[in-house]
Amino acid sequence: MATLRDRLDHVLGTKAADQLGESFDMTTVEDLLRHYPVRYATQGQPLAEEAPEEGAHITVIGTVSKTELKPMRQRRGRLLRVDLDTGAGKPIEITFFNGDKVNYLVKQGVRAMMSGTVHYWRPDRWNLSHPSYLILPAAGESVENLTDVRGGGALRGLAESAKGTEGVDVSFFEREYIPVYPATAKVQSWDVLACVRQVLDQLDPIDDPLPADLRAERGLLAVSDALRLIHLPERKSDIEEARERLRFDEALALQLVLAERRHEMGGRTARACPPRTDGIAADFEHRLPFELTAGQRKVIGEISDDLSRPHPMHRLLQGEVGSGKTIVALHAMLQVVDAGRQCALLAPTEVLAAQHYRSLRGMLGELGAGGELGAAEHATKVVLVTGSMSAKEKKAALLDAMTGEAGIVIGTHALIQDNVEFHDLGMVIVDEQHRFGVEQRDALRAKSKNGISPHLLVMTATPIPRTIAMTTLGDLETSTLTELPRGRSPISTRVVPAKQHPTWVDRAWERIREEVAAGRQAYVVCSRIGDGEEEGAKGKGHKGKSPEEKEAPTTHAAVDVYETLRAGALAGLRVGLLHGRLPADEKDQVMRAFNAGEVDVLVCTTVVEVGVDVPNATVMVIVDADRFGVSQLHQLRGRVGRGEHPGLCLLITESSAMGTAMARLEAVAGTLDGFELSILDLRQRREGDVLGSAQSGTARSLRLLSLLDDLEVITAAQDVARDVVAADPGLTRHPGLATMMNAAVDSERLEYLAKS
Structure with missing residues (x-):
């Protein structure tokens, strides 16, 4: 028998375990069982009357009604064009590029299963290009086992993996749903399936980490049932119910991590920076040559309230291109300067850092000329630190940062070097936060002294849908600017x-x-x-x-x-x-x-x-x-x-x-709606890429959860996680939940999340 924590080499043997470990970084039975199918091959999959989407992967069973060998136009060899009659209307066109090697098997009159990707040559013409295939017994022919496996690609491999001493168990191919797994050149989908079936045959009952009342409330399967049905479903409903349970597990695991981090952050202290009516911030607002939008005033108020508290602000400021984020961030910086502390603005490139420097100096005028002749009464000094500055320029800027002469320090990654010190760092602003690694942001925040955390404001002009923000940014409060300032042209x-x-x-x-x-x-x-x-x-x-x-x-x-x-x-x-x-x-x-x-x-x-x-x-x-x-x-x-x-x-x-x-x-x-475009962008990319840019590889833990489509699941998991952590910080009374969390997000990822 086997448990989720057992090593794969003890269950499968060294050879199979080593291949899975090398290809997928699997070491335990749970790693293998959480390597879910990406899709399911279905017997005689019916096609809708309208054409399938470009790139869709479909599996069909039918009889070959026509074949034709044709020379290829731009390479040697011949194509084999095949018409496959599925009994559902017009035959499906199949193309094999190695036609001379395939035509002796794929002949008119044979019955075959074919699995491939839809390609469009013209708007009204599509086919399956070079699919995997398996020659099947003729319809109605009584054959319990195939002793001769004939076919090619993944389906042939699948048949070979199911081959026993008496041949291939044809009944397996008569299953309504056959799982298809992520694979590599060394470990094919059928190899994974063979390992999964072997493990499931030996698996002990699993202690469910979710309390029974929570499962009943949400109508969730037991985890043992979900793990079996996700791999070997009998009905379509089995797949949906298994995914629903495992999807909730993924959401809850991440939200438990973030809830614990939120609880821990609540215990940190920061220097309160309440607003003043007689300081540089007030002078700046009085001198503005334009009126702030209602949205800008609202966000300035939200940030001002955060800065006034003795706990570190953690806020995301997002807004459309040109929505006025810079003026909002500057107002926040001036409130911190009024409190006698410094601000660091981290930009991803020297071009942007220099642009910020010129822009802030231009907006501040004499209020940004601290230490210079003609400076205003409440003026502060703004300095720029980049890696390409001359030694003399950099030394002067670093001295201003260390003595506190500079209230605003702008720079690139050069700001996080060991030789950069601040007199009293009160706030860190990270522009285009997705361009920085977590360690870089953490290194800058660590420059605050005496265990006091600086306030943190991260900015992005790439709108982030709510579910992405909830999952990748943890406990950051979000402020959004949607309207454009007056005077902006279309x-x-x-x-x-x-x-x-x-x-x-x-x-x-x-x-x-x-x-x-x-x-x-x-x-x-x-x-x-x-x-x-x-x-x-x-x-x-x-x-x-x-x-x-x-x-x-x-x-x-x-x-x-x-x-x-x-x-x-x-x-x-x-x-x-x-x-x-x-x-x-x-x-x-x-x-x-x-x-x-x-x-x-x-x-x-x-x-x-x-x-x-x-x-x-x-x-x-x-x-x-x-x-x-x-x-x-x-x-x-x-x-x-x-x-x-x-x-x-x-x-x-x-x-x-x-x-x-x-x-x-x-x-x-x-x-011009950035939020609409961000959703389109995310649908066209792997969501794991989005997560990877924010927290180093957490994509590994999100196999079923859709960050765009599963708002209800994420919200429910967030509520559960916060209630659990509030009552049981550290999850000492919920060992099952702690285990589930650590299985989904390993210690390295936990460290990244804690720093982000």
Whole structure:
């Protein structure tokens, strides 16, 4: 017999256990049983009358009604085209690329199971390309065991894994649902299934970690039943009920971690920074040349209340591009400065750090000229610390931070180095928080002295859906700015399909010339610098071709586009180049020249994605726009339309008109709602990527929970977790819940969460 904690080598043997450990980092029976199927092969899966989605994986059983060998156009060999009659209308078209090796098995009249991915060649034509297959007994033929396994790919492997001394148990293939697992080249899905079946045959009864009253209240299966049915369901309802239970376990495990962290954070102390009516914050607000929006005032009030308490603030400030987050953050910093303490603003790039420095100095005026002639009565000093500063400049800035002369210290990762000390750090602001590792944020917070925690404000212009925030950001309170300040101009976005309409590309460059002639400026953004290195773009590839005709996508490098444009379409204009591998002083010089209007067109990479504010820039052309993610495109276009003139963003792409990349670009062009786009972005990416950027690999613990779709589950789990932890900190009276939590989120991930 076996328990969840038993080692796999004791249950399966060394060879199988070593392969699972190497491929999936599995060591225990529980690791294996929580390696859930990604889908289920179904017998004779009926197809809806409308066509399946591109990329959908379907499994069908039918009779081969027609075969045809055809030479491939761009490589040697022949394709085998197969029509599979499933008895559900029009036959399904199947394509095998190794036609000469397959046609002796896949012949007219044979009955077969085939499992593959749907590919569209044209809007009205799809097929299964190179599926796995298994030749089955003819319909109605009485065969208990197959002694001769004939087929290819995953289905053949599955049959081989089920083969006993008397052949393959055909009854297993007559199951309504056959699990299909995440696999590797060394460990295929059928290998995992064989191990799972072996373990389930030996598994002891499991002590359920959830109290019986909670299971009854939510109508949840016992965990032992859920773990069996998720792997070997008899009915569709078995799958749904098993997933419901295991999904709740995942949500509860994470929420227990976060509830414990919230409880622990409640015991930390911070220096209260109550607002003053006669300090620099009040002076700043009186001098503002514009009126704050109602949303900005509300958020300023929320942050002010947090700063007034003797416990560290943990707040997320999110808002649309251009919604005025910087002015809100500055108001918070000035409240802390009024209390006699310092603020550190951490930015992800030197370009953004320098932009913040210039922006804050400009907004503060004489209030930011502390220590200088002409400074206002309540003035503070603002300093910049970056890795590329001269030794003399850096030494002076560090001295101002250490003595407390500087109330606001702005910098990149250089701020977290050991030689950076603060006199009395009262608040840390992290801009674009998703770009920093947890250790980096923790190292800066640790610079506060005497065990006193600084207040923490993290900012992002990438809107985060509520469920993501609840799960990845733990106990951060969330403030959201949704309205744009008065005076912000609208931005229109258009897709430029370069292959279908090449003259539209020429028109894009003409639009830039027209804007420059009117006294305005433009950006041209590229996905890479020039030697094959990507700089922030998320490659998507091209779709829409038949599988044998696909080829690697080509992209345009910033240095090449720069040379081409200034010698051709934009000849005579002042064209500049900016990318991440330029020396820091050169980057700063280019950005200053663009700010000052001395550069008409800035050819750049994604170094301008966040924080760059040039009100005179009105048009942006994004080359190879399909190489960028949805949120990235939304961020980039927020660099235009920041002044009195409307903004225009042109998305140039060579993608197929019917491909998913084009659909994604059209969605970006169709709305300026960042929250709507963030949800679209997350649906197109693995949610684990989102988690990984926030807490280092927690994706491993979320196999079934959807952070976008399972709000009710997450909310319920959060309520349960907070009630349990409030009554039993440390879970000493709930050992089952503690075990479940630690199984889902290991000690390394717990440490990351505790720091985040």
